[in-house]
Each structure stands twice: as C-alpha cells, then as structure tokens.
Amino acid sequence: MRARTVLRNIVICLVNDGVNILLLRWMSAVDSLTATLIMKGAVLLTVVYLLHCEGATVVRTDDYPVVNDRPIIGVLSQEQSYYLHTKYPEENYTSYIAASYVKDVEASGARVVPILIGKDRAYYEELMGKINGVLIPGGATYFNQSDGYADAGQHIYEIAQQLNDAGDYFPIFGTCLGFELLIILASGRGYPENRITCYSYSNIPLDFTDDYKSSKMFKEAPEDITEMLGKENVTVNAHQFCIVDENLISYNLTDDWRVTSHSLDDYGVKFIASVEHTRYPFYGVQFHPEKSSFEWKLSKNYPHSINAVKSNRYFMDFFVKECRKSLHQFESQAEENQYVIYNYEPHFTGVLGSAYHQCYLFEPRGTST
Template sequence: MPISDKINIKGKVQWISIDLVDTMKMKRFLLVLLCSILSCEGAVIVKEVSNANQELNERPIIGILSQEQSFYLHGKFPEESYTSYIAASYVKDVEKAGARVVPILIGKDRSYYKELMKKLNGVLFPGGATFFNQSNGYADAAQHIYEIAQEFNDAGDYFPIFATCLGFQLMIILASGRGTVENRSSCRSFTNLPLVFASDFRSSKMFRDAPEDMIHILANENVTINYHQYCILDSNLKAYNLINDWRPTSYSYDDNHIKFIATYEHRRYPFYAVQFHPEKSSFEWKLSKHYAHSINAVKSNRVFMDFFVSECRKNTHAFEDASEENKYLIYNYPAVFTGVLGSAHHECYFFEPRGKVSK
C-alpha cells in the first residue's frame, strides 16, 4: 500500500507517493533531485559572489586632452600667449558623473603620455576646431595615447577612451593610419538631432544598460547637439577595412540628409565615441548656437559620460598618494569666463606658458 508524504522544494509543497516496495529507488530519485537543486542554487551563488568581488575604483581620475589655442581666444590673451586649452564643459561633464580630471598637455614626448596614463583611469578626446597635420599638437598627442592604450589593453590592463566630435573623427583616422588623405567625409550639421539606433544597439556596451526612457528620448527628440563639418560614414569604415573592428551603434542625418555615424565603439578595446556634444546641453550657453537645454536633453545626454566613467572605474591605476594627485589635478588652473568675451565656450582652462612672456 503506498504511503503519501510531502517535501518542500523552494517553498512549494509537493506531494509524492512512495511505494514501500520501491523505497530504495525513491531514495535514489530524491538524492538525484536534491543534487540537481543544490547544483542550480550553487551556480547562482557563485555568480553573485563573483560580481560582488569585482574590484571597482571609487575614485576615478580621467585625463582630458588639451588642444591648440584657438586663434580667436589667442587674440583675447595676447600677452599670456597660452598655447593650449580645454573647454570647462568637458571637465564639468566628467565631474558630474563622479570622476576628477587631470589635463593632458600637447607637445610632449611619448614618455610623458605613457607615464601619466599609468596614473589615470581613462582618457577623453574632446571636440574642438584644430587641424590634424600640426606637428606636436592635438593629433600627435592623441596618437600616442591611442597606441599606448592599445598596448595596455593588449596586456590585460583595461584602459578606456571616450571621444567627442573632433575626437570621434580622429580616432577613426588613427585607426586608418594617418596620411595626407584623412579618412573622414564632408558633412555639415549644426543643429540638434535624434539618434537612429542600429538594429542591434542593445547588445552594445554603451547602450546595453541605458534606461529605456532615455533611449526613447534620444530616438525621438532633438536632443543631441551637432556642430561639425566633417563626419564618419559607413563607407569610411569599409574603405579602410575597419568594419570588423569598429561597430556603429547609431546614426543621424546632416543638413543635406547624409546619413552619418553618430556613435560607435570598438569591438575589442574599451574605446567609445560620439559625433555630437553631450557636454553642451548642461554647460554651454551661447544664445546664437541654440543648443538643446530641455530637461530631457540634460537627462538623456548624461547617459554617455555616466557610462564612460563607469568604464573608467574598472581601471585601478592610481597616483602614489593624495599629494601627487593634487599636483596634477585640474584644480591647479583657474577656469576663465570666456563666454563674456564672445567665445563659443562658456569657460575655458588655459595652459603653457602661464603668465606674460617677454616681447
């Protein structure tokens, strides 16, 4: 005569009929069932412990590359004769996402960039208006950084780069091999645009965890601020056999309805770029530019720097101590209110030489 008994599996009571004759068989069955349950639970626990033990940097410091002083601003500071600058909007955008900034100067040798990058957790190539063929300038410095970052990552040292507008174009040119012909296309866009996401964008690192409501805003509202006369097209990637390394994740259309790449990422390295300007919605205020300043523009553009800083937290480079940190940080330089001078940038940091120079 069978005997009914009950067991509890994951909080659910299940009745099992046990025949006294088949007691030994049932014991073997229960043993297999129990092992199966424990095996599943164990897999979950291991995964959670692994995530919990992942080492993250809670004090990330990001280098921002300076660029040649603009002709317009040079005329506003003729005696100081500054050679390079960083728009403060990039610094504030990084700080807003929970990181600090170290300025990276142009015109240095490769050892300067390598030694500094050993202390930094990532590098930002900002947008701007400079030529790529100037010796010892923005492009040369970026090339050193780009190549050193590749070396770091190839050695298992996770080192991210994020590039905006001019930097977006330069990174593809560096990947193509710099030459007399630059691998970018003419493309005029001076307006606020939505993004046209690639069909597989949700599998990208940049957008994998982006909130759905922010994706909706980016796809349906004119919130990405474009200000460029060059761009990267799919044809630029194909012409230099870059499509296997670089992955477009979204597009936009310029003033002449040319479809250009708006965001991309490297398939192996933690290198990311946007053709538009996420920093401008919160920190650039020139009226004639008509930048998008709506609350949706501000919120949705946070996706990009929040993501990049989260990538930089995976890098554990550090300065020797707080004293060394303090010598390098951007706080050693005053932010100058350049908007009042007619500059497109609201504030700027200026570098080398500091003070007046002899005539």
C-alpha cells in the same frame, strides 16, 4: 599592493596544504572521536584554503568588475584657437580645454587631470599609468600640426592599446573631433584623411542600429533614455566633417569598430553618430553630450530641456563607469594634487564672445595665471 596580496594568499595556500598532509598522517594514530574532530577541522581549513586560493588570482569579469571609487580621467587639451589668442594677446597660452568637458566628467563622479599637447611619449606613458581613462574632446584644430592635438592623441591611442593588450583595462572616449581622430588613427594617419566633409549644426535624434541594445555602450541604457535620444532633437551637432559607413568599409575597420547609431546632417548625409571598438574599451560620438548642461551661448540654440540634459548625461555616466574598472593611481595624495585640474582657474571666455562659456588655458609647460 595587489602583488603583496597575491603573494600572501599563495603562502597561506601552501601552509594549508602542509597542515592537511600532517593531519592525515596523524589521524592514523588517534581514536575515532579525535579523528572526527580533526576531520572537521580539516574541512574548515580546506574551505579557508579554497577561499584564499580563489583570491590569489585577480580576475575581472563583466558581471563582477573591480571597482575604483576614486576615478581620475585625463582630458586632452588642444591648440589655442586664433579667436581666443586675439583675446589674450599678451599671454603665452598655447592650448586650452573647454570647461564644459571638465564639468561633465565631474558631474559623473570623477576628477580631471589636464593632458597637455607637445610632450614626448614618456610624458603620456607616465601619466596614463596614473589615471583611469582619457576623454578626447571636440574642438576646431587640424590633424597635421606637429606636436599638437593629433600627435598627442596618437600617443594616447597607441599606449591605451598596449595597456589593454596586457590586460590593463583603460578606456578612451572621443567626442566629435575626438571621435573622428579615433577613426583616423585606426585608419592610419595620412592624406587624404579618412573622413568626409558634411555640415551639421542642428539638434537632432539618433537613428539606432537594429542591434544597438547588445552593444557595450547601450546594453544597460534605460528605455526612457534611448526613447529620448531616438525620438527627440536632443543631440547637439556642430561639425563640418563626419565619418560615414564607407569610411569604415574602405579601410577594413568594420570588424574592429561597431556602429550603434547614425544621424542625418543638414543636407541629408547619413553619418555615424556613435561607435565602439569591438575589442578595446574605446568609444566615440559625433555629437556633444556636454553642451546641454554646460554651454549657454544663446545663438547656438543648444537644447537645455530636462529631457536633453537627462539623456545626454547618460554618456559620461557610462564612460566614468568604464573608467572605474581601471585601478591606476598616483603614488600619493601629494602627487595627485600636483596634477589635478584644480591647479588651474577657468576663464570666463563666453563674455568675450567665445562659443565656450569657460575655458582652461595653458602655457607650454602647463602653467597658468
């Protein structure tokens, strides 16, 4: 569609050029009144020419982005946990997505397509050509399992780099384990992994860097939101690994990844809490913005105050706004309907003792019962 529009505008520009040349030649053979009228018409044609020629090149800027009002975001699944497997021993579920991530995306005005693990490169390339961004969620899986979460994440990371290098805006957001995966992929996967062990299972504030307000993630953040995030215990942390400044320094990542905040774990270790790529629209947070609104296990003590909900909503609202800059789309409504999360039913896993209130469960080929 965009190519047809560009071609049409180029043709209009060429036609207007020809008309203007003919007018100039004709003016020498007519009286002054007629010439004046013709000149006014030529000026009008010139304005039309300029307007159409400006439209012949699609340019995206930060101030005037192209906006997609029907964004669809892919959420990466991960290996089925041993605990959930024991609760569904007869089913062939091999991967899952916590429903809180799906709800978080939907609450910000986007729809979700599940991204399955264990697929070949072509699967991820095709799907990423139809969706507008990818959320890599947190969880509890390893990065060394074949055809799993990390392998799929690597495909997604590399394809997104290629798209952005070609001028095709494509954002990624990593939460907790997803954030750690982004940094490890940037470091080069291998042993030892570029992260450290730490222990953070508390609700804590963010310690913003001095220049955080000039970052892409926070430059438009309302003051009341950053005030809550910086002074109240509203960010949910649930991780036994983390990324520290030394991880970026030792792998020469400080030019590519910008730290915007830190937090302290339960033993005082200072870890990176939020980060963004300096060239690509890639973002990561070590905490869980989705849990304040959508996870309810009492023993976890997640903050559900108005301030906790309001401040954590900012992150997915920001990411979905980024995804609106992508113009990818499915070929038809029928094709779109085949991919969206509505084809699957969430299971009430919280009643079975899971930390996740609800989960989407997938079989190897993405089927579900």
